Amino acid sequence: MRYEGAIYRPPSEADSLILQVTIGCSHNKCTFCGSFKDKKFRVRKFGEIKEDIEEAKAYAKYIRKVFLADGDALILSQKRLLPILQAIKDAFPKLERIGIYGNTKSILNKSVEELKVLKDLGVGIIYLGVESGDQVVLDMVNKGTKLDDTAEAAKRVKDAGIILSVTVLLGLGGVERSAIHAEETGKFLSRIDPDYAGALSVILVPGTPLAEAVKKGTFQVPTPYQLLEELAIMIRNTNVTHTFFASNHASNYLPVKAWLPEEKEKTLKAIQYVLDRKDPALLRPEYMRAL
């Protein structure tokens, strides 16, 4: 297998074969993200991808999940994507699911019918970075998306019968928009009603515009307890039908996992317990936080 640069994958793809079908992120402009800054976006040649699949075939009996990297591999056209999915399907008879990162644009480039074709070829889950339900915050961090478009993209994924897993980012509105970012994000999660929602916390990546803004004093990262307040506001404002919500990522100060709405009150009480005590021993230490 040939990998170019650092490879990122969702935690739930830890046991997947990672197949790098694109290099970098086609957007690559979010002010908080340093993941693909060292890569110029390009699509890998089908021949190279096929060689990687052939190499992995030696382990075919163990491969049940495949994750397509990098940042938004779903940006590939159907013409490019279908042969890749077919080759994966042919190579790994025990395959149960293919996962892929998508963004609003890459999803909206496909109709529900086209997404259904992807599903028939094994795509079982699409990971979508929503980041915030506050349009002011999205514009501020140069996400390049409009909430109505993201809601439509989320709907298409669900209409195609593909699992929708989204991430949001605590602290992205800074201290100034902390409460509104949390409230609007909770409401937006309710609007798109994802199967999975993960809340990460902002970590400053050196060299990114957001890290520079902090240096200049134009952006202030909320304190750990302000981030916990955000988490509580966000959860309080969710009104979903059946979503697994997790903020157990290494960037978070307090790991939370809950089925919403079933465990909403219990979870809010647990967060309030930590907020009332303000005991640092109840939080993940700073040195253990990571992206």
Ligand code: SF4
């Ligand atoms: S956050 Fe996602 S869309 Fe934005 S630059 Fe990073 S990988 Fe690309």
